[in-house]
Amino acid sequence: MQNANVTFHKTVVYTIAGLMLIPLIATLVYSLSSSWGATILPDGFTLDWYGKLLTDARFLAAFGRSLFICIAALVLSVVLIIPAIFVVFYYFPKLDKLMNILILLPFAVPPVVSSVGLLQIYADSSVPLVGTPWILIGTYFTIALPFMYRAIANSFEAINLHDLMDAAHLLGASTAKAFLLIIVPNLKKGLMASLFLSFSFLLGEFVFANILVGTRFETLQIYLYNMRQTSGHFTSALVMTYFLFIFFLTWLASRFSRGANS
Numbered sequence: 001m002q003n004a005n006v007t008f009h010k011t012v013v014y015t016i017a018g019l020m021l022i023p024l025i026a027t028l029v030y031s032l033s034s035s036w037g038a039t040i041l042p043d044g045f046t047l048d049w050y051g052k053l054l055t056d057a058r059f060l061a062a063f064g065r066s067l068f069i070c071i072a073a074l075v076l077s078v079v080l081i082i083p084a085i086f087v088v089f090y091y092f093p094k095l096d097k098l099m100n101i102l103i104l105l106p107f108a109v110p111p112v113v114s115s116v117g118l119l120q121i122y123a124d125s126s127v128p129l130v131g132t133p134w135i136l137i138g139t140y141f142t143i144a145l146p147f148m149y150r151a152i153a154n155s156f157e158a159i160n161l162h163d164l165m166d167a168a169h170l171l172g173a174s175t176a177k178a179f180l181l182i183i184v185p186n187l188k189k190g191l192m193a194s195l196f197l198s199f200s201f202l203l204g205e206f207v208f209a210n211i212l213v214g215t216r217f218e219t220l221q222i223y224l225y226n227m228r229q230t231s232g233h234f235t236s237a238l239v240m241t242y243f244l245f246i247f248f249l250t251w252l253a254s255r256f257s258r259g260a261n262s
Contacts, residue, residue, distance in 0.1 A: 024243070031236035049237040059238070062223035069133050069219065070202045073140035074195055077148045082187070085149065086179055089156045090165065096153070103149045106142045114139070115211035131216040139208045144198040151197070155190030159183070196253035200246045 031049055033042030053059055088095050106114075118139065122129045129135040161183065168178030206221040215222060220242065227235055 027236050028240050031233060031240050033233065049231075049233045050241070052234060053237050053241060058218075059223060062218045062220050065133065065217060066203055066220040069136050069140060070199050072133075072137045073144055073202060074148075074198060076137065076141050077144045077198070078191070078195075081145070081148050082152060082184065082191075083179075085152050085156055086161075086183065089153070089161055099149065099153075103146045106145060111207035112211070115208055118212060131213050133213070133217050135212050136209060136217070136219075139212065140202050140205065143205065143208075144202060147198040147201065148194045151190050151194030152187060155187045158190075159186045193253050196249050200249040200253065203249075204242075204246065 029042065030036060032045045032047070034044040034046040034048070036042040085099075088099055109117075118135065119130060122135065164182055164186070165175070165178055168182050169175075173181070204221065206225070209219045209222055210225070213219070213222075215226070218226070224235070224238055224242070227238065
C-alpha cells in the first residue's frame with residue numbers, strides 16, 4: 001500500500017513537471033529551428049539565431065546595462081545592510097522583529113504605484129534622476145532588501161555572534177576589526193546565496209525599468225520587450241538565453257544556501 005502511494009505521488013509530480021516543461025522545450029526547439037511552418041517537426045536545426053543574438057551590439061549593450069544596475073544595487077545593499085544587521089543583532093536584538101516588518105514594505109506597494117510616485121517626486125527635481133540608471137539603482141536596492149536581510153540575518157543567527165565578539169575582544173581586537181575579520185567571513189555562504197538570488201530577481205525586473213527609464217537606458221527586459229515584433233526564432237533564442245542564465249544563478253544560490261544551512 002505504501003509503495004502504491006509513493007508511486008502515485010511520483011507519477012503526479014512527474015506529470016506536472018512534464019506539463020510545465022512543454023512550453024520551455026517548445027521554445028528551445030523553436031529557437032534552434034531554421035524554419036517551422038505547418039509541419040509537426042521543424043524543417044531543420046541551426047544555431048544561427050543564437051549567433052545573431054550574441055553578436056547583436058544592442059543586446060550586448062542592454063545586457064551590460066542590466067549587469068551594471070544589478071551589481072551596483074547589490075553592492076550598495078551589502079555596504080549598508082550588513083553593518084545594519086550587525087548593529088541590530090549585537091546591540092539591539094529586540095529590533096529584529098521590527099526590521100522583519102519594515103523590509104517587507106517594498107512589496108506592500110505595487111511597482112506601478114511606486115513608479116508613478118517616484119516620477120512625481122523626481123520629475124521636477126533639480127537633480128535629473130528620471131531616465132537615468134541612478135534611479136533604478138535606488139529602486140533595485142529597495143527590492144533587494146527583503147532577500148538580502150532575511151538570508152544574512154539567518155547567517156547571523158547561526159554563528160553565535162556574541163560569543164565570537166567576546167572572544168575577539170578578549171584577544172584585543174576592536175569591535176570594528178572583529179566585525180571585518182571574524183564576523184563578515186562567517187557570513188560568506190549566506191551572503192553569496194542572497195546575492196545570487198537577488199541578482200536573478202533584479203535581472204528580470206521590468207515595471208520599474210520600463211516606467212522610470214524606458215528606452216533612454218535600455219535594459220535587458222526592455223530590449224526583450226522591444227524585440228517582440230522581430231523574428232520568433234530570434235526572440236525564442238533570447239528568451240532561452242535569459243532563462244539559462246537565470247537558471248544558472250538560481251542553481252548557484254541554492255548551492256550556497258544549502259552550504260549556509262549545513
